[in-house]
């Protein structure tokens with residue numbers, strides 16, 4: 001385990017240099033891994049593990065046709081490597097619970113009945129376990145309960161694997177029934193193609209994850225982009241100008257510099273005019289959102305966020321409703337402008 005200095009705080013991380021793919025294959029040599037759910041994380045983790053030489057089967061509700069058909073299209077064979085959720089859970093020794101969080105609550109009684117002593121129950125989110133008062137997911141004592149949570153969309157878990165990079169994941173052990181929980185967890189983390197693995201707890205993972213996605217990663221990002229775009233439009237700037245100055249310049253230029261070498265590097269590669277102004281305005285934005293972030297974290301901790309998710313995503317038409325909300329975003333002037341701007345990227349022209 002490598003000790004790494006993160007800005008003055010030393011933490012331990014695991015990379016595939018220390019815990020090699022070969023070692024992961026040895027640890028999981030006798031295991032059948034069932035990936036339950038073929039939504040976003042399911043296919044990514046399943047395909048990466050299959051490509052890495054692990055024995056993977058899929059458990060998917062057949063009537064959720066889009067997902068079932070996708071598993072078939074990806075080469076999983078009904079009756080051989082593709083089963084109902086229960087059948088896959090029964091056949092496996094590692095059960096990766098990658099249904100939606102609301103789907104985990106809905107199927108728990110059925111899945112629980114399929115667990116054998118010594119199995120490993122694996123999550124990519126602390127949700128179901130930490131908010132057990134809401135989900136009623138309480139695993140039996142005789143199984144390992146473990147977590148590997150990729151810090152990125154399943155889409156990139158797969159795409160980064162294919163291009164030879166990776167997505168970092170956190171890992172945690174909630175219950176070690178076999179004495180093998182840790183080596184199983186690390187082996188699975190390497191098997192799914194993690195960049196590096198860092199330790200957490202189920203609580204810390206779910207609190208930070210729910211905050212991050214509601215905050216900077218998604219909710220806050222979408223909110224501040226919309227606010228700036230609307231401001232520029234209100235003052236008579238064209239859609240093309242407002243979009244370029246809000247989104248396109250970020251995704252095609254400045255955020256890439258942040259990814260490459262940090263915030264100061266991005267600043268250093270912009271004009272001294274921009275540097276002076278951004279240095280002055282950053283603290284104002286920071287201070288303006290502090291109360292919103294405080295409210296958000298409180299709402300995560302007190303269970304309001306998970307309650308809302310479970311209620312909204314447990315109705316039969318939750319997908320249609322979410323898709324309708326996404327369509328409103330996609331059909332807005334701002335994001336229709338985005339489509340036009342993207343189509344004008346040199347590499348997209350004429351497509």
Ligand SMILES: NC(=O)C1=CN([C@@H]2O[C@H](COP(=O)(O)OP(=O)(O)OC[C@H]3O[C@@H](n4cnc5c(N)ncnc54)[C@H](O)[C@@H]3O)[C@@H](O)[C@H]2O)C=CC1
Nearest residue numbers: 037038039040041042064098099100103106124125153154
């Ligand atoms: N989407 C992502 O990239 C990430 C997801 N996670 C976590 O991974 C887990 C899986 O998330 P996603 O892949 O986004 O899931 P998703 O929302 O794409 O899940 C869809 C899957 O759940 C099944 N499902 C939903 N409701 C069901 C029900 N009532 N009965 C049976 N099956 C049902 C669908 O058939 C499908 O297989 C969650 O715990 C999530 O928080 C963690 C990191 C990133």
Ligand SMILES: CC(=O)[C@](C)(O)C(=O)O
Nearest residue numbers: 150151152153154209213
């Ligand atoms: C991609 C990810 O890790 C998120 C945003 O937390 C999620 O999809 O739940």
Ligand SMILES: [Mg+2]
Nearest residue numbers: 150151152209
């Ligand atoms: Mg996340």
Ligand SMILES: [Mg+2]
Nearest residue numbers: 125209210213
């Ligand atoms: Mg999340």
